[in-house]
Amino acid sequence: MQLREVWSFYKGTFVLIGKGSKAYYIWLAALLSLMGIGVVAYLHQLNSGLGVTAMRDQVSWGFYISNFTFLVGVAAAAVLLVIPAYVYNWGPIKEIAVLGELLAISVICMCLMFVTVDIGRPDRFWHLIPKVGILNFPSSLLAWDVVVLNGYLGLNLVIVVYYLYKTYYKRVSNKAFTTPLLLLSIPAAISIHTVTAFLYNGLGARPFWNASILAPRFLASAFSAGPAFMIILFLLIRKYTRFKIKDEAIHKVAELIAYAIFINLFLFGAEIFKEFYTGTKHLAPMEYLLFGLHGHSALVPWIWTAIIFNLFAFLIFLIPETRNNHVTLVMGCVLIFVGVYIEKGMGLIIPGFIPDVLHEIYEYAPTGIELLISMGIWATGLFIFTMLLRVAIPILNGDFHVADDGVGSYIGDQLFLVSPTAKPTPPPDKPPG
Amino acid sequence: MSDQKKKDDHAFRLSRRKTLKGLVAGVGALALPASTASASVWEEFFQRHFRELSKKELKDVLARLEKDYSKQYGKQVSVKATPPIEGVKFGYGLDLSRCIGCRRCVYGCVAENNQSRDPQIHWIRVVQLEKEKGVDFDVAEHYYNPKKVPEKGHFYMPVQCQQCENPPCTKVCPVQATWQETDGIVVVDYNWCIGCRYCMAACPYGARHFNWSKSSIPADEINPDTHYLGNRPRPIGVVEKCTFCVQRTREQPGRYPACEEICPVGARKFGNLLDPESEMRYLIENKRVFIFKEDLNTRPKFFYFYAT
Numbered sequence: 001m002q003l004r005e006v007w008s009f010y011k012g013t014f015v016l017i018g019k020g021s022k023a024y025y026i027w028l029a030a031l032l033s034l035m036g037i038g039v040v041a042y043l044h045q046l047n048s049g050l051g052v053t054a055m056r057d058q059v060s061w062g063f064y065i066s067n068f069t070f071l072v073g074v075a076a077a078a079v080l081l082v083i084p085a086y087v088y089n090w091g092p093i094k095e096i097a098v099l100g101e102l103l104a105i106s107v108i109c110m111c112l113m114f115v116t117v118d119i120g121r122p123d124r125f126w127h128l129i130p131k132v133g134i135l136n137f138p139s140s141l142l143a144w145d146v147v148v149l150n151g152y153l154g155l156n157l158v159i160v161v162y163y164l165y166k167t168y169y170k171r172v173s174n175k176a177f178t179t180p181l182l183l184l185s186i187p188a189a190i191s192i193h194t195v196t197a198f199l200y201n202g203l204g205a206r207p208f209w210n211a212s213i214l215a216p217r218f219l220a221s222a223f224s225a226g227p228a229f230m231i232i233l234f235l236l237i238r239k240y241t242r243f244k245i246k247d248e249a250i251h252k253v254a255e256l257i258a259y260a261i262f263i264n265l266f267l268f269g270a271e272i273f274k275e276f277y278t279g280t281k282h283l284a285p286m287e288y289l290l291f292g293l294h295g296h297s298a299l300v301p302w303i304w305t306a307i308i309f310n311l312f313a314f315l316i317f318l319i320p321e322t323r324n325n326h327v328t329l330v331m332g333c334v335l336i337f338v339g340v341y342i343e344k345g346m347g348l349i350i351p352g353f354i355p356d357v358l359h360e361i362y363e364y365a366p367t368g369i370e371l372l373i374s375m376g377i378w379a380t381g382l383f384i385f386t387m388l389l390r391v392a393i394p395i396l397n398g399d400f401h402v403a404d405d406g407v408g409s410y411i412g413d414q415l416f417l418v419s420p421t422a423k424p425t426p427p428p429d430k431p432p433g
Numbered sequence: 434m435s436d437q438k439k440k441d442d443h444a445f446r447l448s449r450r451k452t453l454k455g456l457v458a459g460v461g462a463l464a465l466p467a468s469t470a471s472a473s474v475w476e477e478f479f480q481r482h483f484r485e486l487s488k489k490e491l492k493d494v495l496a497r498l499e500k501d502y503s504k505q506y507g508k509q510v511s512v513k514a515t516p517p518i519e520g521v522k523f524g525y526g527l528d529l530s531r532c533i534g535c536r537r538c539v540y541g542c543v544a545e546n547n548q549s550r551d552p553q554i555h556w557i558r559v560v561q562l563e564k565e566k567g568v569d570f571d572v573a574e575h576y577y578n579p580k581k582v583p584e585k586g587h588f589y590m591p592v593q594c595q596q597c598e599n600p601p602c603t604k605v606c607p608v609q610a611t612w613q614e615t616d617g618i619v620v621v622d623y624n625w626c627i628g629c630r631y632c633m634a635a636c637p638y639g640a641r642h643f644n645w646s647k648s649s650i651p652a653d654e655i656n657p658d659t660h661y662l663g664n665r666p667r668p669i670g671v672v673e674k675c676t677f678c679v680q681r682t683r684e685q686p687g688r689y690p691a692c693e694e695i696c697p698v699g700a701r702k703f704g705n706l707l708d709p710e711s712e713m714r715y716l717i718e719n720k721r722v723f724i725f726k727e728d729l730n731t732r733p734k735f736f737y738f739y740a741t
Contacts, residue, residue, distance in 0.1 A: 049669045051552065051646035060633040060643060120628020120643065120670025127608040127627055134482055134609045142607035142631050204601060204729045205637035357639045358560060358592060359570035
């Protein structure tokens with residue numbers, strides 16, 4: 001890799017992301033305005049303190065950490081594509097594995113943002129940097145999370161950027177370099193979600209989290225919701241861009257989701273049995289979540305929505321006809337995504353604090369500021385993902401590569417986002433009519 | 434960790450610091466708006482962990498804090514950093530048969546330890562329990578407010594930091610901003626805490642409190658005798674907790690914690706667990722003592738007992 005080459009690659013990508021159809025600009029403008037709102041809301045929070053959230057001493061983590069937890073799962077699920085693609089060398093998924101890795105990168109950025117907006121002193125973030133500050137490794141699971149999340153982000157960035165760079169210059173990737181990294185990304189993905197589960201799991205003070213089944217449940221739910229999100233993205237991408245994704249690949253992912261949902265439901269059932277049959281005092285948070293406690297029941301409608309959604313989604317993914325029909329498939333993906341978002345987000349974090357350690361019940365619901373900041377972070381994640389796709393898709397399609405002079409860039413895809421009605425476009429080499 | 438190893442670590446960190454200072458300075462310049470940054474804001478930003486400060490640096494830090502607080506509250510505020518006394522491990526006793534639930538300890542603690550009045554932060558929580566049920570927090574009333582206490586059929590249980598020998602809160606801190614001192618007191622470096630609140634999730638006693646908003650203490654109510662790890666005014670966005678009144682108990686001659694001193698019925702006891710002649714040792718050896726949530730193996734140094 002010569003420096004001049006690297007520079008001309010990056011210059012090319014900057015030119016490329018500035019180009020696009022009207023729909024592309026509208027999409028970016030919409031995201032940027034949501035991000036702007038999020039930034040204003042965050043400045044307000046920085047100025048006034050976390051008191052503008054609904055979090056208090058009794059419920060000291062809320063909507064931000066719920067989103068964080070859910071999204072770590074989505075990021076981890078990218079591995080589900082990497083395993084069949086590279087380990088079994090299965091073609092149809094290999095083509096889309098890059099998209100999974102790009103999603104992982106965007107989602108990890110969201111995770112880091114959700115943690116940043118949750119901490120009281122973001123100005124002291126440097127205390128976490130090993131050697132400069134003091135990272136309490138290996139004692140603190142949060143320190144482990146800092147390590148594995150950043151490691152996973154770095155790993156995916158290296159793999160994807162290297163692969164796209166090579167493809168841009170029409171060179172073949174060096175397998176001796178990529179294969180070990182790809183293999184490493186599988187345990188890395190599992191580790192980010194396991195470590196995040198252990199972060200809650202290791203607290204004796206919180207019986208709701210202090211169950212050995214927590215980490216397996218995290219993985220099962222992540223492998224349900226993450227790939228479901230990817231299927232929706234794949235269908236959108238192939239509808240609105242020139243990127244081709246084979247039905248086979250989508251159906252294979254859908255089949256894997258069916259197994260994951262089954263395991264998730266089974267583990268959930270195992271936990272329900274243990275808690276209710278034993279019926280110790282540690283049942284209280286579970287009771288609060290499912291039925292309400294002492295007249296407090298803010299989460300009850302949410303968790304039952306999640307349970308019903310998960311069950312319906314399971315049926316849809318279980319039956320091959322509904323799994324392979326794209327209307328019902330999208331429905332199933334939305335159901336499981338929303339279901340797990342509730343279950344692994346607020347449904348997991350909030351009952352950890354209700355009742356609190358002295359059995360006080362403080363009911364939590366996010367404030368407007370929390371919702372606006374979270375919306376801003378989701379918009380930022382989608383913005384990052386869009387930018388990454390804007391570069392990656394033309395490269396993968398052969399629409400963006402080094403020009404014949406070996407210096408400039410060839411940009412064949414000026415529009416990126418195109419209306420599905422304009423497709424199928426006749427191939428450019430054939431005159432219309 | 435042996436003392437020699439600690440010293441080596443310390444020396445290593447000191448040399449490491451110098452080389453990395455430039456990097457932090459660069460990052461810091463981006464994080465703080467130059468217009469609002471006075472010299473002391475910068476010094477605070479770059480301040481290192483309490484346990485890594487040299488004697489000279491610690492002196493400068495204390496002087497800076499004294500200057501800042503004195504200016505803020507319009508009177509001389511002193512900030513000391515008295516170290517633990519050798520051969521001392523503090524323990525606390527609480528006689529449940531005497532406590533009447535008057536909450537004088539709660540407000541005595543607020544005044545002594547400069548807790549925020551708005552939003553209200555209390556390091557001590559007194560709950561009302563039912564005599565028929567015993568120590569069963571399912572029926573705990575946190576906000577009891579009758580005209581007169583104690584109420585018939587009830588007893589009262591104050592809960593504050595239990596100063597665990599095996600503290601679950603310190604091991605989870607991602608930046609070692611909280612730790613147990615050799616006299617057994619669990620402290621927080623308010624200038625190092627990043628406000629992630631992991632320790633609050635880990636504490637089984639609800640003993641840790643977060644500064645959700647800027648603390649407010651009327652200038653005429655500020656207690657000017659403060660300790661760096663104890664009752665000095667706390668910045669926004671950090672966690673704080675009971676320190677057994679480190680600003681009182683580590684002095685020689687020492688004073689009792691404010692909550693012990695103010696209790697009108699003598700329900701509170703305090704002393705050195707390593708001293709066989711201390712009142713705490715007498716209590717533990719002669720009364721029916723229990724610790725709160727013993728199944729969690731936190732090994733509190735806060736002992737509840739029934740004297741009568």
